[in-house]
Amino acid sequence: MLPTTELALLRRVAAEQADSRAPSLIAAVVRGDEVLWTGARGRVDGQPPTADTQYRIGSITKTFVAVLVMRLRDEGRLDLNDPLDKHVPGTNLGHLTVAQLLAHTGGVTSESPGEWWERSPGGDWHALQSSLADGALRHRAGARFHYSNVGYGVLGELVARLRGTSWFDALVAEVLQPLGMRRTTPDPRAPHALGWAVHPYADVLLSEPTPDTGAMAPAGQLWSTVTDLARWTRFMAGDTGEVLNPDTVAEMREPAHVDDADAWTSGYGLGLQVLRDSGRRLAGHSGSMPGFLASALTDPRTTTGALAFANCTAGVAIMSLVLDLLKTVDEYEPALPAEWQPMAGPDPALLALTGPWYWGPIPYTLHLLPDRWLSLRPASGSGRASRFRPEPDGTWTGLDGYYAGETLRVGRRADGSPSHLDLATFIFARTPYDPAAPIPGGVDEAGWQGS
Known part of the structure; x- marks a missing residue:
């Protein structure tokens, strides 16, 4: 990056480390398939931390578990609407759906009963299940x-x-190995940072425990590095390799819940936190465990992401830091739009569908996208816009907004030419209320009239 950009980024990291009294702090910026910048302050074992230094990532672990669940969904092994009892019988949470657990909308207690799980050795699944017998909802x-x-x-x-194996063994085989993330582990492996609590009134440290949390490990056990989490940040933006379909990751980024402010700024999807900040729509996750803080966010539109680790229990505004790094990069070196290129081999039959269509008197425009995808949007202003993915049976499925999941069909005349679009029972015709189209309720035979 430009020296001015790198200085601005390092200045922000240095100020956070000094003001928050973090024993060490490391951050990075990614775009596309590159790590554009890494900066660090403080010491780990007497040396500045590097991109290979492990930190505990806390609840960012949840994003990995969510991907494993979505892989099972895509394979047809489960449905997000399945009740838990179908796959894990015998709990008093059995009526909750998989989707509700992913999105934190099941009403389940926040912490496991008993001792504070983040600082205590964890029991097995039977112990966790038994602890939830009363008061879990x-x-x-x-x-x-x-x-x-x-x-x-x-x-x-x-x-x-x-x-038929542990969640972490599944994670290694299905996600970490394919993505080359060899330094993401359930236990620390050198070089790694130690977790510290910083005294609130003196510049002294207290070591924090880092136990194996047992059955609660999927909530926050993992350790990782800048190098590995940069790859995961790219994954959350849609660079998924062979691990998951990018459409599935996009589904995970869709908010299942948003805060109740007049204009929402934060929410939660299927295992991913979602935010709106300074005109950007971001996805990712933050994490904390005693002695550690972490955050990773990405803008899927530009593939620009940022991440940061600190080895202290509190004090560092880790998400604000990551947001500021993103703002700095966008201000100093904004991402260039993708270079336009004409599509290869457009289908003449699909080209014939493009152009104006009318839902009643309201004009819409249909655009042909690469790979036979379609886009239907109001000709002006805001409204029900969606992209549509082609299906083998000749229909299209909506992916965005009001028409997400709905089916688009093309009605044709006897000669095979397109006569209308049928979208979730709404008829789009080539002219406003075209009497030749199957308009629901029919069209007045008197036609359009003046005063």
């Missing part, structure tokens, strides 16, 4: 967002049941 399922570490302990068990 705090809200009516679907009523509200209630962040639940317990819910992800349960999802880890679901993965283990359906894969």
